[in-house]
Amino acid sequence: MFETIENIDGALVYHGNMHNRIYFTEADHVDLDTLLPKMKELAKEKRYEKILGKASEKGVDIFKSKGFTVEAKIPGLYNGTIDGYFLADYTNQKRLINDEKSMKTIATVKTIAKAANKPNTDSYFGLPVDLSIKQLSKSDFHLLEDLHKKAYKYHPHQIKDVSYFSKLEKLNHEFYGLYKNGELLVSAILDVNTEEANVEIVDFVTHPDYRGQNLSYFLVQNIKKQMDKLCCKTIYTMVRATSYGLNITFSKHGFMLAGTLVNNCVVRDTLESMNVWYFKGV
Template identity: 30%
Template structure:
């Protein structure tokens, strides 16, 4: 796998590169929000990228919309359970604005919504759920390589897994007979009390056993203990399974990021699902 790079840009944090052919504004940081929307457009033009996707507080959205950006998705409560995050897009190449499989995407969203809060199946016999450790990094990276031909972050690199374990990511796994059969991760933004539930991967032989949803519920419990208030995911829009997983676990659909991410060998649209961890959904 190759990957786009993360770097500082005028005080903000961005990911960019030819793999996903885009700029992703991950955090506005200390950037001047009156200048940042235009600076991103200029940088995209310089690099020849066909998309900008900017994740910004709702209070800053008008600065971007005034320069031609438009909303694709949102996550209420993203910033400390109070302020919404808006996902705003700009397409230097207008042909990227429309998904060729838009009808399939809408069908998957509808299917997932019908599964909202459905009862969860039992964990298969012989499977246990664990928090991963640095000693597991080699086996984890091998599983990710097997499942994903390409991925937006270098999870096929055991050094990356070890490094992120020490900073802001907690990895979880499903074990059977001492071997990992499924993995996931919780990428925490502790400053803003949110977490991305991501990096779900299940070996082909183990698909259909709802391991992802069991991992997700374990992740939620762990994140609540850390004081995280909002959980979300950015799931492949063309994958019915992951969209059903999050809807079934009680998550709400937040929008589609069109032709957004290079994953599994090509650029795909991604769906956002979110939930509040601060208040029980049963209350």
């Protein structure tokens, strides 16, 4: 399994050795005074270096009292009215350290991406005639797995497979793909939360032969058009903080920067900080 997914005291918890991290999302009915010590105990047991939690503003003070600090904030993440926060606790303080080169790159990416930000009224770029976008179903999961195998050929431990996609589908995830001449070139996975009226774009994968062509732009454009259908008021995503392309793409689509999650996950064998971007529907 790519990552263990389980429900602990009402919170959805993702954890595993690949990212050496716990990531969990809490809901209104979760007792944080009980949950947070369990997360710390799980981290100690599994020797995870970081615990990341997504919570509403109502739980922030409890998180802080348990040693967590805010790394990102999304205004109105919950139903368009209640702010959402990403809070982190580090069981290994070395996990917080970034070398000077990475810090400079992250700062430069933020500056350039913010400068590319455009309002919602900016021009719509039509999908090229040789490209098409469709929502994927379970019968397409083998294509998703094949795309992962091509994208992560030299990093097989990061390949998500059909069984993992099936598990995500049961957790209200949707799948979209961009095709050219019948071949899947780019995929996106959405975590749809109708109770909170938000959607997270949790995964973008691009065929290695088509990287650098900014094809993800058209998928993001399509996902924004799905907001009413998905009953969401906010879209958010986490992007590698050193990636000029995706950070600029989201900024061009009117997404705003919410903050940076320090050394949050492993991408192609490299521990990466992640910028959080969000878009509010009109």
